[in-house]
Amino acid sequence: GDSVTQMEGPVTLSEEAFLTINCTYTATGYPSLFWYVQYPGEGLQLLLKATKADDKGSNKGFEATYRKETTSFHLEKGSVQVSDSAVYFCALSGANNLFFGTGTRLTVIP
Amino acid sequence: GAGVSQSPRYKVAKRGQDVALRCDPISGHVSLFWYQQALGQGPEFLTYFQNEAQLDKSGLPSDRFFAERPEGSVSTLKIQRTQQEDSAVYLCASSLVRGKGNTGELFFGEGSRLTVL
Numbered sequence: 001g002d003s004v005t006q007m008e009g010p011v012t013l014s015e016e017a018f019l020t021i022n023c024t025y026t027a028t029g030y031p032s033l034f035w036y037v038q039y040p041g042e043g044l045q046l047l048l049k050a051t052k053a054d055d056k057g058s059n060k061g062f063e064a065t066y067r068k069e070t071t072s073f074h075l076e077k078g079s080v081q082v083s084d085s086a087v088y089f090c091a092l093s094g095a096n097n098l099f100f101g102t103g104t105r106l107t108v109i110p
Numbered sequence: 111g112a113g114v115s116q117s118p119r120y121k122v123a124k125r126g127q128d129v130a131l132r133c134d135p136i137s138g139h140v141s142l143f144w145y146q147q148a149l150g151q152g153p154e155f156l157t158y159f160q161n162e163a164q165l166d167k168s169g170l171p172s173d174r175f176f177a178e179r180p181e182g183s184v185s186t187l188k189i190q191r192t193q194q195e196d197s198a199v200y201l202c203a204s205s206l207v208r209g210k211g212n213t214g215e216l217f218f219g220e221g222s223r224l225t226v227l
Binding site: 004006036041042043044045046049089091094095096097098099100101102103 | 150165201217218219220
């Protein structure tokens with residue numbers, strides 16, 4: 001069945017460091033792929049998405065490219081900030097819902 | 111408010127009690143989803159409504175779990191005879207997109223944290 005495998009955390013980085021959070025997927029068909037973020041005390045919110053192969057989603061300095069050949073959708077940011085500290089979830093679209101990864105907690109220290 | 115609203119935010123129940131969790135989606139959103147998120151895990155799908163119709167309940171873990179959305183707006187997730195393994199955060203999400211296929215953006219509430227003693 002459809003599933004998402006996400007890099008386990010936690011991840012701790014210094015401010016301005018480069019971030020990569022790995023995500024690979026298994027799916028039938030051609031799903032859309034998403035990154036959701038959960039800031040402390042808040043609900044999940046969409047960070048970025050890509051709907052077809054080779055699409056790049058981007059938002060707030062984060063990017064992820066839908067790679068069909070490697071079934072991956074890795075999240076990257078060139079220079080993280082303290083305010084990026086949150087839990088990040090990779091997800092793919094199913095028939096009626098989203099399948100989520102287990103989440104990666106990112107802590108950015110000044 | 112403009113977002114998805116859930117209540118209560120926190121619920122402590124004794125084992126065997128029944129609980130009801132409420133979700134008020136964004137006005138006009140056709141689709142409504144319930145997810146269960148255990149500690150340290152990602153959200154797991156429970157059930158999906160399109161307007162008042164429950165189109166998918168394949169994720170409900172047992173017949174103790176029941177969800178309804180009678181008027182196509184507010185939804186209630188009910189858990190009967192709660193067990194300790196039901197302790198989790200229950201997330202509600204809504205979406206403008208209807209139907210199957212590529213799911214559009216889901217807007218999540220802050221969740222209801224259930225602790226069963």
